[in-house]
Amino acid sequence: MGEHRLFAQRIGLVGLLNLLIALSSIFLLPILTKTLTIAEYGIWAQIIVTIGLIPSIVMFGLPYSMVRFLAVTEKKEDVQEGFYSVAFVVLHTSAIASLLLFVFSKPIASMLFDDNYTIAELLCLIVFVECLNVLSLNFFRTSQQIKKYSILIFIQTYLTFILVSYFVLSGHGIVGAATGILITRIFLFLIMASLIVSEIGFKIPKFANMRDYLAFGLPTVPGNLSGWVVNSSDRYVIGLFLGTAFVGYYSPGYALGSAIQMFVAPLGLILPAILSKYYDENKIDEAKVVLKFSLKYFLLFAIPSSFGLSLLSKPLLTILSTPEIASEGYLITPFVAIGSVFFGASVIVTHIIVLEKKTTITGSIYILAAILNFGLNLVFIPYMGIIGAAVTTLVAYLSIFVAGTYYSFKYIKFNIDLKFVLKSIFASIMMSSVILKWNPEGMQNVLATVGVCAFVYAVVLLLLKGMTIDELIFFKNVFKS
Numbered sequence: 001m002g003e004h005r006l007f008a009q010r011i012g013l014v015g016l017l018n019l020l021i022a023l024s025s026i027f028l029l030p031i032l033t034k035t036l037t038i039a040e041y042g043i044w045a046q047i048i049v050t051i052g053l054i055p056s057i058v059m060f061g062l063p064y065s066m067v068r069f070l071a072v073t074e075k076k077e078d079v080q081e082g083f084y085s086v087a088f089v090v091l092h093t094s095a096i097a098s099l100l101l102f103v104f105s106k107p108i109a110s111m112l113f114d115d116n117y118t119i120a121e122l123l124c125l126i127v128f129v130e131c132l133n134v135l136s137l138n139f140f141r142t143s144q145q146i147k148k149y150s151i152l153i154f155i156q157t158y159l160t161f162i163l164v165s166y167f168v169l170s171g172h173g174i175v176g177a178a179t180g181i182l183i184t185r186i187f188l189f190l191i192m193a194s195l196i197v198s199e200i201g202f203k204i205p206k207f208a209n210m211r212d213y214l215a216f217g218l219p220t221v222p223g224n225l226s227g228w229v230v231n232s233s234d235r236y237v238i239g240l241f242l243g244t245a246f247v248g249y250y251s252p253g254y255a256l257g258s259a260i261q262m263f264v265a266p267l268g269l270i271l272p273a274i275l276s277k278y279y280d281e282n283k284i285d286e287a288k289v290v291l292k293f294s295l296k297y298f299l300l301f302a303i304p305s306s307f308g309l310s311l312l313s314k315p316l317l318t319i320l321s322t323p324e325i326a327s328e329g330y331l332i333t334p335f336v337a338i339g340s341v342f343f344g345a346s347v348i349v350t351h352i353i354v355l356e357k358k359t360t361i362t363g364s365i366y367i368l369a370a371i372l373n374f375g376l377n378l379v380f381i382p383y384m385g386i387i388g389a390a391v392t393t394l395v396a397y398l399s400i401f402v403a404g405t406y407y408s409f410k411y412i413k414f415n416i417d418l419k420f421v422l423k424s425i426f427a428s429i430m431m432s433s434v435i436l437k438w439n440p441e442g443m444q445n446v447l448a449t450v451g452v453c454a455f456v457y458a459v460v461l462l463l464l465k466g467m468t469i470d471e472l473i474f475f476k477n478v479f480k481s
Contacts, residue, residue: 020154022262024161026320029252031165032177033321039114040174042244045251046112047123047178049232054127055134056224058097061217061359062086063138068216068276068354069209070142076200083139083196085205086213094131098124112236114244122178129185136192152192160184219359226366230373230396231258234389237377242385250386252321253329254393256309257336263301264344267294271351279355287355288414295348296417299424300467302341304457307428308450310334311435315446328386335390339397346401352408365403369396420466427460 033041063086070082101108101124109120133156140149163183167176234254239247271294278287309316313333317326353361373396380388431453440449461467 021157022259024157025255025259028161028164029255029320031168033248033252033325035168036174036177038245038248038325039243040248042239042247042251043113043116043119043174044177045235045247046239046244047119047126047181049235050112050123051126051130051181052232053225053228054097054101055094055131056228057221058093059090059131059134060093060214061220061224062090062213063135063217064220065213065217066135066138067142068357069213077203079143080200080203081205081208082213083200084203085207085210087135088205088207089210090131090135094128097131098128101127112239116174118175119178122175122182126178126182126185129182129189133185133189133192136189136196139192139196148195152188155191156184156188159187216357216359219363221363223359223363223366226363226368226370229370230366230393230400233370233374234377234381234393237374237381238386238389241381246386249325249328250332250389251329252317252325253313253332254336254390256313256316256320257333257390258340259309260302260305260337260340261344263305264298264347267298267348271348275351275355284412288412291348291351291412291414292417295345296420298344298348299341299421302344303421303424304428304431304453306334306337306341307432308435308453309337311432312440312446312449315441318441319443319446331387332390335387335394339394342394342401343397346397346404349401349408350404352412353404356411358407358411361407362404365400365407368403369400372396372399423461423464423466427457427464427466430460431457 032044036044066082066086070079102121105117105120105124108123109115109117113119137149137152140146140152160181163180164177165180167180170176172179235247235251238250271290274290275287278284278290310333314326314330317330317333350362350365353359373392376392376395377389380392384391434453434456435449438445438449440446
């Protein structure tokens with residue numbers, strides 16, 4: 001019980017963190033959309049998408065290798081060797097990537113940023129520091145220092161919010177927003193570097209295990225790149241075919257639908273280290289229990305959220321952005337929300353493949369999904385506009401879930417509570433009748449509707465015995481002081 005309680009407490013902590021991150025995005029959205037032009041907001045979306053792309057390629061999957069191999073390492077010397085071996089490689093690959101971005105900054109600015117060369121040049125620096133930050137954050141994830149990790153992410157999130165808001169509201173536009181990101185990343189890196197050195201000291205690595213790290217990490221790069229294609233490349237395709245203004249219309253609705261993924265984010269963060277420990281100690285039944293309940297409690301929140309966000313998309317976007325953006329982009333949310341449920345479930349299930357060190361399988365799944373997504377985007381976006389991009393996102397997420405479940409269950413099969421899924425869907429339908437009847441508009445009415453819907457969902461699910469008394473007692477004890 002003690003290990004399960006610690007695991008659930010960590011899930012709760014990171015879940016709270018992701019809620020705060022989501023709130024920061026909600027707070028920032030109206031500042032950006034109501035202050036910047038639609039085209040400038042589209043550039044902002046392209047910046048965020050690009051920051052997510054480069055590290056996933058140039059880091060060779062080494063942070064993930066660090067989590068897999070160092071999570072059970074207790075000797076300080078081994079931690080030093082592993083971390084600094086990875087750090088030296090990432091430092092050099094990130095510097096090379098940033099230099100290449102600078103060399104090609106003009107064509108990049110032309111394709112992505114409406115010929116804003118200043119943004120393209122700032123991006124070179126942001127990407128370099130971001131790679132170092134991703135590595136440093138993974139150090140705390142590997143050592144399961146979840147509280148420290150959460151504090152660092154919180155600082156990054158809200159310092160970004162403060163600085164970006166300040167520069168934008170001060171009239172510095174999209175360049176000011178990018179500057180806010182850069183200052184935040186540099187500040188966070190300095191904090192993390194000092195913490196890591198104070199904890200493990202410094203050592204020139206011998207790169208003794210680098211071959212094993214690369215053998216594990218490199219096969220994840222195609223998967224990471226493909227994951228980016230599935231999650232973010234639609235912004236690039238929309239920008240190329242329709243212009244950055246349509247990226248601005250598309251991104252808020254997409255962000256609203258993908259907010260569901262915040263429920264799986266803590267599981268994606270904590271599960272690798274926890275499951276690796278159980279697997280290496282041959283506690284397969286324990287691993288199955290963790291997987292079962294992780295999936296159940298993700299779906300507990302994700303299913304009703306997909307219903308609620310889909311039906312409340314237009315009033316929410318009207319509040320958080322502008323009526324123009326809401327009218328153009330509200331239909332994006334339902335497709336992305338439903339797709340995010342499948343994607344979140346796949347994140348949990350495919351941890352089995354990682355445990356078996358069959359990362360080439362996950363890579364292949366994402367490559368095929370990326371090809372499907374990108375190909376459909378090229379076909380649908382010119383004819384269906386931004387709705388076409390949303391449809392292809394749903395198709396890609398569904399394909400990842402189906403393929404991931406099929407291959408994962410070849411190695412370890414755990415029980416999926418299908419009765420609970422049906423009960424959750426039924427409770428969500430009952431909840432949705434409240435939204436359809438009230439059809440709320442305005443902040444107060446929407447918040448009131450959300451509160452009533454949460455109550456209706458909980459009551460119906462309890463009446464259907466979707467949650468057992470033992471489960472409720474367990475989670476009460478988890479958060480009991």
